[in-house]
Each structure stands twice: as structure tokens, then as C-alpha cells.
Amino acid sequence: MDVLFLDAPYSGEVKLAEETLRYLKKKKYSVVGLYASVQFVNALDEIKKQLEGAGITIITSKADRTHLRGQLLGCDNYHQSLNLSEKELAELDCYLYIGDGKFHPLALVYRQKERNEVKEIVCNDPIQKKMTVLGIADVKVILRKYRGALMKFLSAQTVGVMVTIKPGQEQFRPALLLEKKYPNKKFYYFIDNVVSFDQLENFPFIEIWVNTACPRVGLDDQEKFVKGVINLNDALDAEEILGTESVLNGLGVSS
Numbered sequence: 290m291d292v293l294f295l296d297a298p299y300s301g302e303v304k305l306a307e308e309t310l311r312y313l314k315k316k317k318y319s320v321v322g323l324y325a326s327v328q329f330v331n332a333l334d335e336i337k338k339q340l341e342g343a344g345i346t347i348i349t350s351k352a353d354r355t356h357l358r359g360q361l362l363g364c365d366n367y368h369q370s371l372n373l374s375e376k377e378l379a380e381l382d383c384y385l386y387i388g389d390g391k392f393h394p395l396a397l398v399y400r401q402k403e404r405n406e407v408k409e410i411v412c413n414d415p416i417q418k419k420m421t422v423l424g425i426a427d428v429k430v431i432l433r434k435y436r437g438a439l440m441k442f443l444s445a446q447t448v449g450v451m452v453t454i455k456p457g458q459e460q461f462r463p464a465l466l467l468e469k470k471y472p473n474k475k476f477y478y479f480i481d482n483v484v485s486f487d488q489l490e491n492f493p494f495i496e497i498w499v500n501t502a503c504p505r506v507g508l509d510d511q512e513k514f515v516k517g518v519i520n521l522n523d524a525l526d527a528e529e530i531l532g533t534e535s536v537l538n539g540l541g542v543s544s
Contacts (some may be wrong), residue, residue, distance in 0.1 A: 296327050303332035303387065303415040305339045312411060312420060313345060318382040322373070323410070324361040324397070325387035329415060333359045336387055336413075348377050354457075363392045364503050366399035367522060383409045389416050391423065392505075398428050402435075402537045403530060425536055431511050435535050438493055438517035439527050442497045443475065449495035450521075452480045453502040460501040460521060467499065470525055486492045486513040499524045 313321070321340065325333055337347055349359045353370045365371060373381075386394040394410045401407045410423040425432075442448070449469075452461045465475055477495065484502060489495075498518040500507040507520035523530060531538065 295464070296331075296432065298331045299328045299415070301416070303329055304335060305413055306418050306420055309385075309411065309420040310339070310343055312422075313383075314343065316383070316409075318345065318411075320348060320380050320382050322349045322350045322377075322381045322384040322397075323387070324352075324359055324371075324384065325359065326389075326393045327355075329359055329387045330357050330360045332415075333387065334375075336385075340385075348373070348381060350377075352375065354433045361386065361388075361393050361396065363396050363505055366504055366508070368400055368402055368403050381408060383411055386410055386412045386518070387415060388412070389414045391427075394423055395509075396505075398423055398425065399505075401425075402432055403535045405534050405535050405536065405539075406462075406465040426506070431508055432537055434511045435508065435516070435519065436531070438497065438511075438514075438519045439523060439531055441517050442519055442524060442533075443527055445496035447475045447477065447494055447496050448499055449489075449492060449497070449516075450476055450478045450499045451484055451501060452478055453484050454480060455502070458502045464499070464501045464521060466525060467521075486510065489514065489516070 298345070320471060323333060323336065340347055341462070350372045351358045352361060352365045352372060354365070360503055384397045386397065389395070394412050398407065412421045412423060414421070450464050450467065450496045451537040452464060461480070464478065484506060489498070497514060497516055498514055499521055500518050501521045504520045504522070507518050511518065519527070
């Protein structure tokens with residue numbers, strides 16, 4: 290069956306709320322990383338005019354798997370996913386997200402978990418015409434559990450690897466790299482179209498799970514994995530992540 294995906298841009302007015310501009314000025318944020326969900330990315334030119342009028346410099350990029358510059362996907366939650374240079378990352382004072390909800394802007398928080406500094410995400414909701422701010426505190430509990438899962442993965446002997454057959458998410462071949470990286474572990478592959486969390490307890494011999502589908506499953510759905518879960522990219526670099534100075538390690542594993 291052929292499938293056609295079409296963008297559905299928001300038809301209403303999109304501009305920065307006065308509250309947002311006041312906050313940026315109050316915090317003296319002079320360089321912002323500008324991103325939006327696909328519904329609002331077509332209006333970024335107007336947002337840029339407002340920012341430039343306030344003397345604010347804009348940095349943006351074409352993120353992985355997107356087709357528009359400035360577009361943000363909720364799964365773009367890895368350090369490299371925005372395709373920003375180290376120089377650009379160092380210049381940024383904060384990120385500015387245009388859109389509603391928290392799913393997309395939280396990706397900007399998660400992608401900083403391997404860095405030693407997490408910059409604020411200023412969210413401008415053009416529908417509600419209000420501003421919110423997201424930061425490490427909003428995902429602190431999740432990242433604390435995630436670090437614990439990373440440590441558990443390194444000591445585990447039997448690992449369950451969840452593989453989806455959904456186009457664009459299927460990563461069976463990349464998952465096989467786990468066997469080369471960790472030859473002393475036993476890996477079991479569970480392949481399905483949809484991740485069925487309620488079925489995981491049917492495999493009590495699994496000590497820890499590795500998610501190869503949408504990486505947000507390995508973060509947002511931590512509570513659904515009694516044995517713990519980490520994402521494939523992090524599993525392949527678990528020792529390196531735990532051995533470097535980062536926000537993730539600074540949180541510790543205790544409450």
C-alpha cells in the first residue's frame with residue numbers, strides 16, 4: 290500500500306509572546322538555537338524578524354531525518370542529531386522552541402544529557418500565546434533511572450533487544466553490533482511491529498532491555514520496564530558515557 294505524508298502547517302498567527310521576549314531580554318540571551326515542530330516551521334521567518342529586531346542572533350540547522358531547516362523531531366534526542374558544530378553549541382545561550390506541548394522540546398533537553406551543561410529550552414506556544422521553560426529538572430528522575438540502567442547493562446549477562454519492523458525505525462542489523470561489542474553477553478532479539486510493554490514480564494530471564502525503536506521509548510517509558518531499558522546508541526557506548534563528565538553522571542543513581 291502506498292502511503293503519502295503531507296505537512297499540515299498551522300494557519301493561525303505565529304509570533305513570539307511578549308512574555309517570551311521579556312524573558313529572553315531579562316536573561317540576557319543574545320544567541321538562541323531556533324527550532325519548531327513541522328506545524329510551525331513555516332512561520333520561523335516571522336519569528337526571526339522579531340528576534341533580530343530585539344538584537345538576538347539566531348542559530349539553527351537541518352536536523353537528522355527532517356526535510357526543513359529549523360524543524361525538530363521528538364526523536365532527535367542525541368548530541369549529534371541537530372547537526373550543530375561545537376562552535377555553534379558553545380555560542381548558544383539557550384534554545385527557543387516554537388510549538389505546543391512538551392514532547393518535541395524535551396528532545397532538546399535529552400540530547401544534552403551527555404554534556405556537562407544543559408541549556409534552557411524556552412518554549413513559545415503560539416496557540417496559547419504563552420511561554421514555558423524546560424530544563425534538566427523536568428527529566429531528572431528519568432535520567433537518574435537511565436544512568437542506573439546503563440550500569441546494570443554493563444553487568445548483565447542476558448539482554449533482550451527489542452526490534453520493530455516499522456519503516457524508518459527498524460534497526461536489526463545495527464543491533465547485531467552489540468554481539469561484537471559485548472561477546473560475553475547473551476542477546477535475545479524480540480521482533481514485532483509494536484512494542485508491547487505488557488508482554489515483557491513473560492521473559493523473566495532477561496536482565497535488561499535494549500530499545501532499537503524510537504529512542505524516546507528508552508527515556509519516556511522507563512516506568513514501563515521493570516528490568517530497565519536503554520537505547521541502542523547508548524548501549525554501544527555505555528562505558529564511554531559512564532566514564533565521561535556529564536549531566537547524566539552528575540545526577541547519580543540515588544534519590
